[in-house]
Amino acid sequence: DQQVKQNSPSLSVQEGRISILNCDYTNSMFDYFLWYKKYPAEGPTFLISISSIKDKNEDGRFTVFLNKSAKHLSLHIVPSQPGDSAVYFCAASKTSGTYKYIFGTGTRLKVLA
Amino acid sequence: EPEVTQTPSHQVTQMGQEVILRCVPISNHLYFYWYRQILGQKVEFLVSFYNNEISEKSEIFDDQFSVERPDGSNFTLKIRSTKLEDSAMYFCASYGFGGYGYTFGSGTRLTVV
Numbered sequence: 481d482q483q484v485k486q487n488s489p490s491l492s493v494q495e496g497r498i499s500i501l502n503c504d505y506t507n508s509m510f511d512y513f514l515w516y517k518k519y520p521a522e523g524p525t526f527l528i529s530i531s532s533i534k535d536k537n538e539d540g541r542f543t544v545f546l547n548k549s550a551k552h553l554s555l556h557i558v559p560s561q562p563g564d565s566a567v568y569f570c571a572a573s574k575t576s577g578t579y580k581y582i583f584g585t586g587t588r589l590k591v592l593a
Numbered sequence: 594e595p596e597v598t599q600t601p602s603h604q605v606t607q608m609g610q611e612v613i614l615r616c617v618p619i620s621n622h623l624y625f626y627w628y629r630q631i632l633g634q635k636v637e638f639l640v641s642f643y644n645n646e647i648s649e650k651s652e653i654f655d656d657q658f659s660v661e662r663p664d665g666s667n668f669t670l671k672i673r674s675t676k677l678e679d680s681a682m683y684f685c686a687s688y689g690f691g692g693y694g695y696t697f698g699s700g701t702r703l704t705v706v
Binding site: 514516521522523524525526528529569571578579580581582583584585586 | 597599624626628634635636637638641643649651684686688693694695696697698699700
């Protein structure tokens with residue numbers, strides 16, 4: 481029961497270019513979405529979130545776009561830096577904050593210097 | 594920056610033994626969670642805990658699992674009789690109002706042999 485899917489297991493991008501990570505979900509009850517970044521041997525680190533009442537949220541180099549009709553969200557990183565190399569997890573929840581998150585399988589981003 | 598602290602970082606145990614994984618959530622957080630990640634797979638929800646009781650649990654969280662907040666600071670996950678398939682990274686997380694997402698700890702790698 482894969483309610484949250486990240487279909488690209490890996491992505492390589494040149495330093496300075498845009499990284500676009502994609503995520504699809506199936507449950508229309510989800511109304512809060514998050515991106516977490518994970519380095520090896522560390523826990524996931526919160527990156528950015530978006531509520532279903534918005535279609536875009538921006539924080540510095542990171543922008544998340546939400547297309548509710550397509551049940552699709554994406555994370556844009558501009559410009560990409562070598563330190564961005566990590567596994568990125570998309571997560572969805574039925575409401576902000578307190579409810580359980582359903583995670584995707586992750587996309588490993590490698591930013592090449 | 595406040596942190597969620599997990600101990601031990603790595604635990605090796607014999608099949609059938611009991612293990613207790615420990616977590617110290619962020620001090621003013623009220624919602625606590627355990628997730629796990631089997632190697633190469635997605636991060637999966639186990640249980641959420643609020644107001645000294647379980648608020649939700651997954652199918653994974655069967656009778657072999659229990660959680661406890663024995664004092665004002667610790668939050669523990671106990672596995673009564675470990676199985677080989679319990680080998681995974683276990684992540685504790687906490688959430689406080691006003692935040693945008695959980696804060697995760699660095700995880701405990703549990704290896705059942």
